[in-house]
Amino acid sequence: MHWFAVILQLVLLGSVWSQPNGAHIPLYRSKTQRVTRRDGQSTAIGLGDVLDVTYSALVQVGGTQTPLVLDTGSSDLWLVSNTCTPNCTNAGVPLFSQASLHTTGLEVRLLYGDSRTGTQAAGPIGIDSAGITGLSVSDQNFAAITSTNTTVLETGSAGILGLGFPPIRYVSCVIWRELLAAELTNASSLKPRSSIPLAQAMTSPMDRGSRRLDFPSFDFLSTSSTLQRKRDSVTGTSDSAATMAIASFATHGPLFTRFISQNVLVAPLVTITLQRDTLAPGGNAGLLSLGALPPGVDASQLxxxxxxxxxxxxxxxxxxxxxxxxxxxxxxxxxxxxxxxxxxxxxxxxxxxxxxxxxxxxxxxxxxxxxxxxxxxxxxxxxxxxxxxxxxxxxxxxxxxxxxxxxxxxxxxxxxxxxxxxxxxxxxxxxxxxxxxxxxxxxxxxxxxxxxxxxxxxxxxxxxxxxxxxxxxxxxxxxxxxxxxxxxxxxxxxxxxxxxxxADAEGGFPVKSDAAPTGTFLATMTGIGGVPQATVYLKQSTSAARSVTVPSASISGTSVVLLIGTAFSFLLIALA
Missing domain, CATH: 2.40.70.10 (Acid Proteases)
Structure with a gap:
């Protein structure tokens, strides 16, 4: 993902796709959208949009609910803790309570960018319940960041929620890889992450520049006979490290991988549409559907x-x-x-x-x-x-x-x-x-x-x-x-x-940001193929700023529209 620099500058096809156990999440809620709650696992929650640069979802980790950046380019879960230093004051979003952390005994240090930036985030790997939109799993691994010089909090989010596959060598692979390596070498010999050599510096989910994702390395699965096999003390048989790695998706894997492994979703599917909040606000309704296509969208149209x-x-x-x-x-x-x-x-x-x-x-x-x-x-x-x-x-x-x-x-x-x-x-x-x-x-x-x-x-x-x-x-x-x-x-x-x-008539383009709201979603407008559409309401004003009219029942935070004329004014987001 490449949003950091921009922030600084500015088949189970058919009936299962629309089953009631799918969750549908809006990135933006218009005044006319209704809040409803269905039976069972059919729950939903809104997502935030900061200048069309980051899109965030409210995620529950343990006792903390906080917005995390949605990222299909990585797959793990990390969030800033309330003991974080030095750039974590005045966060504006809830931080994870370090006092409630159930630690695994491992730590991660995530190195971002390149040698010129020196950006990093570090903290222990914890384990707790985690969920989104009312869907949850227990014993989810995540990183509770206690030290960072990143500016993720300036985007109105507290960390990253990855939607990728488990083996990505990126933020995602650090947690999965270290937990698996520790299990393969013997759980009794766990050491703090700081004493385990990091294979190589990670590039940042906040600033990859022209560089692509770091490519995976699975050498740790075969570096020694100890890693290749683990003796089963009961049966006396042995399993290959690769077999254990694949099986570990269900235990050490990313949140969405574990949703699928534990049959939390009616189908192993997520659907995304993103809203436009700059230049010409509107377009698709920002929506993340879990386990189903949005109602009214037919899989055969895709x-x-x-x-x-x-x-x-x-x-x-x-x-x-x-x-x-x-x-x-x-x-x-x-x-x-x-x-x-x-x-x-x-x-x-x-x-x-x-x-x-x-x-x-x-x-x-x-x-x-x-x-x-x-x-x-x-x-x-x-x-x-x-x-x-x-x-x-x-x-x-x-x-x-x-x-x-x-x-x-x-x-x-x-x-x-x-x-x-x-x-x-x-x-x-x-x-x-x-x-x-x-x-x-x-x-x-x-x-x-x-x-x-x-x-x-x-x-x-x-x-x-x-x-x-x-x-x-x-x-x-x-x-x-x-x-x-x-x-x-x-x-x-x-x-x-x-x-x-x-924009010529009014002196500039409107720009807005939406805090990640709570509540469920029901589209009131649809476009091509039944895709839910956004509705934008702007209060007219003679000043250089205009406010976005948003429903107060399920939104936490303030959205502001700025008119961009000959100079750029940074958009501040106030969260409750």
Missing amino acids: TWVPVRGYTSAQGGLPPSRATPNEVYPLVWEIPMDNVYFDGVKLPRSSMSDMTISLSALLDTGNSLIRGPQDIVEHIFAQLGGSDLTPPSIECGTPHNLSFEIGGSLFPVDPRDFLHMDLRDSSASDGSILCTPALAVTDPPGNGSFLYSWSLGDPFLKSVLSALYYGNLTHPSRDPPRVGLLSSVPQNAGDALRDAVAQ
Whole structure:
């Protein structure tokens, strides 16, 4: 995910998809949405949106309920504790009570960014109940951060909630990997995490820059005969470390993995739509549905594609000896056919091995769309740029960046393709300037992931995305896949022009942020394919700021709309 820098600057298909045990979570609640509660496990809770850079959900860990950043690019659970130093004062959100921590005896130190940033977060690995929207599991592992110099709290969140697969080597793998390694070597020999060598520095979920996720390493499964086998004291038999690793998904795995392993969800599925809170607020209702598609959305309307699996030769998780042909996914990486810009098919990048098939990562923690350097340079050149610096372009001119996936075109809404230009907000003729929400990522291969594109929030605001985990331990029996449904209206270009005309008249674009609310969700408006739509209400004011009208019954916090004129004013969010 790449939201930190931006904050500083600005199949079980069919009937199961809409079963009542699915949970539907809004990112934004309009005045007309009703709060309802269904029987059983059908619960829901709102999500926050900070400047379209981070999207957060209220998560319960032990006795603490606090907003955590939703991240499909990682998979673990960590939150800041109330003993955290030095940058944790005036947090504005609830912090985990360190006095209530049930420790595992292990600690983690998460190193972010690169050698120039020195950003870190550290703390013990705890175990407690954890849940979201009324769905919960016991004995969930998480990191309670006691020392950090990150600024995650400035985004109105207290940590990270990952939606990825267990083996990702990132924040996610630190906890899963260390708990598993400790179990394999003998639980009685646990040492504090500070005395266990960290395989390598982690890049930050808050600032990956052009770098991609660190690639997994499963060497710890075979570094010694002790790690390869663990004697069963009762039966006298031995299991391979790979078998234990796969089985550990249910005990040491991420929260959503354990939801699936314990049959908390009616189907191993989460569905995401993201709301637009900048430039032209509205679009899809921000919604996370657990275990089902949103009511009224039919699975047959979606384009379904497989998730890439990584063989052990490609660096993937080794299969067990009993199922040697299993291939496991690492991230939400899907095949892609082609990329188009303003109706013209773009060439394949010359910077990657042509034997590597074209694919893309879906990453809610990425506030941009990231692609190969030569292709990004080509697009910037079409927009009048001359290098990798995003060019300043007129906001009122719609552009069409589209991705062909599974034989269907998925355009990025022109209102999401643009960011307000904070360097120079207006041209000499007075027109408002923007920059493309596009940046560079590293080439695939060479011991790394195989995706060429990272499709972040600008793309995800333009679709409904359904993430189907399938069978976690035996993917061949029920493969993971992703379903996409475009929600971009035919008149999106005209809507952009209208938004720019209104900004010209009022002195700037509206920008708003929503605190993560509580309560359940029932859509009152739907768009293409039944996708729930957001409704935005703004109080008119003669001042430079306008307030967003939000329901008081289930929202904790204050949303503020700022008008961006010739200068950028940082948005402050007050949480109750």
